[in-house]
Amino acid sequence: MPTAGRKIFLIATEESGDRLGAALMKVLRQRLGDAVQFAGVGGRGMTREGINSLFPIEELSIMGFAAVVKQLPKILQLIRRTADAVLDDAPDMLVIIDSPDFTHRVARRVRARNPNIPIVDYVSPSVWAWRPGRARAMRRYVDHVLALLPFEPEEYRKLRGPPCSYVGHPLVEQLASLRPNAEEQKRRDAEPPVLLVLPGSRRSEIRHHLALFGAALGQLDRRTTFELVLPTTPHLEKMVHDGVAGWPVVPRIAVGEIEKRAAFRLARAALAKSGTVTLELALSGIPMVTAYRVGAAEAFILRRAIQVSSVILANLVIGEEVIPEFLQENCTPEKLAQALGDILGDTPARRRQVEAFATLDARMSTGNQPPSARAADIVLATVAQRPR
Structure with missing residues (x-):
């Protein structure tokens, strides 16, 4: 199997992202069994699926501009620490999940220092609502975007962003x-x-x-x-x-x-x-x-x-x-x-x-395939394209 023996590094810093990451990991484990290894940052759900989180995600539960400014040195230190961990692991895939203010900064650092690591972004930032220039900028460090909303792939096409596929919102399973x-x-x-x-x-x-x-x-x-x-x-x-x-x-x-x-x-x-x-x-x-x-x-x-x-x-x-x-x-x-x-x-x-x-x-239909399975298909296809 071309994807056997691969390591996937995932980063989720909020509970909603942790749920998405845990569901994705579960499907990947079902598909690949012990041939896949996980590392990264996540919460309780991803921990149950096999991640030993680099730090507790509660350290990033910060809201409001004033709070962010006050905690900025700590946030920057965690960004550097996470990017260094990705680079040290040299995984076959980096999956960043939501929280773009954190995860995209990690992704840019990783791409700059090791452009051979494929990067998938699970949950599009709201490029259709504000800062649309982000979509085109993402082409430099994101290989594929997994969208939760059905109109997002067309927005990425119009904004000349990276490839984007609608995988479905987790609510459709609930x-x-x-x-x-x-x-x-x-x-x-x-x-x-x-x-x-x-x-x-x-x-x-x-x-x-x-x-x-x-x-x-x-x-x-x-x-x-x-x-x-x-x-x-x-x-x-x-x-x-x-x-x-x-x-x-x-x-x-x-x-x-x-x-x-x-x-x-x-x-x-x-x-x-x-x-x-x-x-x-x-x-x-x-x-x-x-x-x-x-x-x-x-x-x-x-x-x-x-x-x-x-x-x-x-x-x-x-x-x-x-x-x-x-x-x-x-x-x-x-x-x-x-x-x-x-x-x-x-x-x-x-x-x-x-x-x-x-x-x-x-x-919002995803046919007979749940969102986590559609997301896993794209992750595995992207991993398979990476030379061994």
Whole structure:
């Protein structure tokens, strides 16, 4: 077998990337057995699949420009350390997974010092949204991009970036846990409606959105009744619990992925911070209102950098702006409450979202092959091209 006895170095620095890396490693192990060796950086999932991580990925859980500046010496030291480890190992393949501010810096260092190591980028940076020049620059150090969103390969072609293939989003493998059965659908349609509130998955996001969302829900509570559920993760539970204590409507806090998915299957609508969760909600068939606030410095930069009219992933995949989004100074309790009221009942705004979401399965289909298997095919094909 041409790929036998190969070593693959993978780098993932966030939990979402760790899940992608673990799934990819599992398929590669199934295909190659003991003939493949893994090294790199990853979290718990990749550790279970055989990586002895170079450092704990929690060391890079940094959000916000001020925090990054403060930690910059440490970040740069970890970039150098990771690149040196790749070069010392001289693997047959480097797979960088998301987190482009870190992983692309490693990849550039590796390519400069050893251009014979193939590099695959799993999860495209948002070149279609901002800094489109990155796509063309990536040709110098990335051999193939594995895209999670179906429109991304065409964007890379237009921007003259490296080869890019749509492998599928991991959410397409999880639809059964997101969508209601017959009994759960009855609760979704019943009164009072279950309303999800999703202020973010990072501490900085929660700080920016929690009070705003609470004020909006207080205004909505004066107009209609609803049952409020706030999904979060165990490490954020205390912060969220303390933050909602003064809300006029106190939510039930659903902790962990199982409780979150159970809440998704019952919910009629959602108020969410912009991000990947918008695609998760759309695939679940849940109409939503989205909001996003950042600090003044970040807002100043993003306003000048963003190239698309919508930052909502579901809108971008659908090709229409069906989900309302409220950004920065436009993001007020009054506007959020009004928009939520418009989608809780059987209204044209709600029907428009539901009908658009029904097209997502076809748009995001990967056929009978799961995303991790499609990704593994490209990794193995790229490895096989490297001379022994």
